[in-house]
Amino acid sequence: MTLAPAAPDRHALLLRYDRPVPRYTSYPTAAAFHDGVGPQALERRLAGTVDRPLSLYVHVPFCRHACWYCGCNRVTTQAGSRAVAPYLAALARELERLEAAIGGRRRLEQLHWGGGTPNYLTAEETSALCQLISRHFDPVPDLEASIEVNPEFLDRERVLQLRQLGFNRISFGIQDADPAVQQAVNRVVPVDQLRRVMGWMREAGFDSVNVDLICGLPLQTPGRFAATLALVRDLRPDRVSLFSFAYLPEQLPLQRRIAAGDLPTREQRLTMLEDACSGFLAAGYEAIGMDHYSLATDGLALAAREGRLHRNFQGYTTGGELDLLGVGPTAISQFPDLFVQNHRELRTYYGAIGAGRLPVERGLVVDDPAVLERRALIRDVMCRFRVAFDPRRFAREWADLQLLAADGLVTLSEQAGQAVAEVTPAGRWLIRTVAAVFDPEQRRRASGSRLI
Ligand SMILES: C[S@@+](CC[C@H](N)C(=O)[O-])C[C@H]1O[C@@H](n2cnc3c(N)ncnc32)[C@H](O)[C@@H]1O
Numbered sequence: 001m002t003l004a005p006a007a008p009d010r011h012a013l014l015l016r017y018d019r020p021v022p023r024y025t026s027y028p029t030a031a032a033f034h035d036g037v038g039p040q041a042l043e044r045r046l047a048g049t050v051d052r053p054l055s056l057y058v059h060v061p062f063c064r065h066a067c068w069y070c071g072c073n074r075v076t077t078q079a080g081s082r083a084v085a086p087y088l089a090a091l092a093r094e095l096e097r098l099e100a101a102i103g104g105r106r107r108l109e110q111l112h113w114g115g116g117t118p119n120y121l122t123a124e125e126t127s128a129l130c131q132l133i134s135r136h137f138d139p140v141p142d143l144e145a146s147i148e149v150n151p152e153f154l155d156r157e158r159v160l161q162l163r164q165l166g167f168n169r170i171s172f173g174i175q176d177a178d179p180a181v182q183q184a185v186n187r188v189v190p191v192d193q194l195r196r197v198m199g200w201m202r203e204a205g206f207d208s209v210n211v212d213l214i215c216g217l218p219l220q221t222p223g224r225f226a227a228t229l230a231l232v233r234d235l236r237p238d239r240v241s242l243f244s245f246a247y248l249p250e251q252l253p254l255q256r257r258i259a260a261g262d263l264p265t266r267e268q269r270l271t272m273l274e275d276a277c278s279g280f281l282a283a284g285y286e287a288i289g290m291d292h293y294s295l296a297t298d299g300l301a302l303a304a305r306e307g308r309l310h311r312n313f314q315g316y317t318t319g320g321e322l323d324l325l326g327v328g329p330t331a332i333s334q335f336p337d338l339f340v341q342n343h344r345e346l347r348t349y350y351g352a353i354g355a356g357r358l359p360v361e362r363g364l365v366v367d368d369p370a371v372l373e374r375r376a377l378i379r380d381v382m383c384r385f386r387v388a389f390d391p392r393r394f395a396r397e398w399a400d401l402q403l404l405a406a407d408g409l410v411t412l413s414e415q416a417g418q419a420v421a422e423v424t425p426a427g428r429w430l431i432r433t434v435a436a437v438f439d440p441e442q443r444r445r446a447s448g449s450r451l452i
Pocket residue numbers: 069070071072114115116117118148149150151172173174175212213214243244245246247
């Protein structure tokens with residue numbers, strides 16, 4: 001068995017396996033949510049949980065303009081505070097209702113603001129939102145507080161303010177630093193600004209800085225992308241999230257502004273992903289799952305080494321199996337036995353809050369032990385890169401894994417009657433494919449996004 005086949009063979013192998021697969025930020029995936037689960041399910045779930053620690057996600061949906069590749073749930077508006085005021089008022093009511101359902105203030109261990117663009121808010125609005133949160137929750141002294149920002153219109157004062165407010169982790173999107181690529185996706189942020197932003201984040205003393213990159217954007221070539229990769233290695237963020245461009249013009253009309261002929265070929269995309277991987281490894285980063293790189297000193301790499309990595313709708317986290325409560329439009333809440341998602345349209349989100357309800361649109365109850373067992377197996381593949389199971393009860397999965405083993409994507413062994421599969425370095429790229437072996441829905445109908 002070859003663990004690291006030569007490049008042409010490796011490319012052929014990866015391209016052969018490159019089918020749509022979920023990102024497994026949850027199992028079952030959000031595609032299974034339905035409107036039979038509503039606000040009452042969340043209220044019942046929260047009752048009596050006041051003693052349990054919590055992770056809070058706040059969705060800030062606004063963006064000043066649209067980046068044409070974007071698949072995030074967001075609202076493009078120049079209305080500024082006129083748009084933000086009703087949003088903050090709605091969040092205030094949502095948080096009040098949540099505290100009433102909980103029956104008190106829960107201890108906050110993790111906080112994450114995502115979007116959209118959280119730095120769409122002014123300094124005053126940002127402070128007001130922080131106060132709102134601390135009115136309804138008790139942040140622990142070592143709260144892990146993270147925020148996503150767009151570097152395009154970020155200044156030093158705002159970066160320092162975020163740190164002062166208690167954020168200790170920050171993430172900003174570079175995507176690609178090449179001017180032609182930036183023009184082709186309607187997101188122009190000069191390299192000088194990116195360097196300044198990184199300098200302010202270091203000056204502010206964030207514990208961890210993450211950079212987002214996208215591979216597969218229009219006009220990207222391995223040569224051009226090499227310059228972006230060199231810039232990122234030079235900026236030396238603690239973490240890098242390297243996403244493969246999810247090009248879905250049927251579902252995302254904005255992406256139709258991107259000329260399909262400008263997109264790199266699959267071979268080029270694969271070369272860029274591999275160049276990124278070898279470059280980051282050589283620069284002292286560790287590869288985490290299929291799309292994250294982390295400096296060995298960063299909490300994410302430590303958690304991966306110690307088997308403490310977890311995965312939720314924000315991707316890989318270090319926060320154990322905390323209940324995740326999502327507020328704001330589109331936000332997802334995640335409990336061991338329940339998912340709920342808020343209304344995705346701002347109008348219906350405001351409508352539900354105005355009518356005095358929690359703004360839950362849909363969800364899923366997960367109480368079947370067989371499904372929970374599969375969730376644990378998928379979690380082990382995605383987060384521990386190793387899974388052990390009874391080969392008689394999971395005979396079909398065992399047989400499928402043997403095919404993956406023959407291609408060098410996993411190694412298999414049997415220990416005390418248990419089958420053990422370990423993801424190889426080559427299989428890391430296809431980790432979602434390995435996880436999908438335990439997902440019967442995926443066997444029936446392939447869905448999700450491709451690696452390449
Ligand atoms: C909410 S944005 C990050 C914060 C901020 N709005 C910004 O643009 O810098 C989340 C990230 O998702 C990634 N993303 C968005 N659309 C994508 C797509 N179609 N394919 C792959 N990654 C995508 C981008 O890397 C982006 O930085």
